[in-house]
Amino acid sequence: MTRITLIAFFSLLIMSCNGPKEAPEFKQITNIEVTKVMGRTAYLNADAYFYNPNKVRMTLKKINVDVMVEGKKIGEINQSVKTKIPAMSDFKIPLDATFDMGEVGFLNSIISILGGKKVKVHYTGHIKLTYHGFPIRVPIDYDDEVRI
Template sequence: MKNAIIVATLLFLGACTRPEDAPQFIGIENIEVSKIMGTNAVLKAEAIFYNPNDVKMKLRKVNIDIELEGKKIGVINQEFTTKVPALSEFRVPLNASFDITEIGLLNGIISILGGKKVAVHYKGFVKVSVHGYPATVPIDFEEEVRM
């Protein structure tokens, strides 16, 4: 009887596998300023990921620093319980707040009026879980965005 319980436990644990590959960060789209209050602005955006695994996951946390032209302007720090389908791209809605004075007023006006491209760097991590096993996915991504 004891051996049967041990074998059943080993089979169960063998079926609960960790993901082979971490979800891939593709980029951020649909960036828009949703609110401005004094010198603070709130950005809404969608982070795009791809799950290369043949198992579903749950997205638990996103923690990403945002740098504009090499200067930290904000942080995305959100917790989720979002289901991530296997072998597919998925989108995560994000909110980030930042201090407009960190960008520089003149640079901001020139960027908006001139449609200037600026370098945006995202660095941090995403936490997911597969069958209860946690995994941390590092994020280090840079792109040019037209303001």
């Protein structure tokens, strides 16, 4: 009798756990700012905005996003973080990235930085979240025109 009660209890517990029904949605990247330039390397900061449509909190663990300009990969954002994501709300993740301006063309990059030229940027990759220890992978595929 005890075994049946224990099985019934765990079954109810598992069924009552409301896990995330949808992955958080990526909205945009804003506030892109070149913080310094050393040689061919540019250091940038930005903010990534998401929306969590779920009634549960999650934890952001990792960001893996490639950054492409004019079809060429100029850098990547690889950050390990531990950020709590609130339920049913927008949230912001600060990003730090390093880019090789030589991949786009050194002269073109300098003109873009100094002259405020608009550049088409494509972000592709994913973020990794966890919900009660279970991993969730959210894809990122976003195009933007950025004035650097």
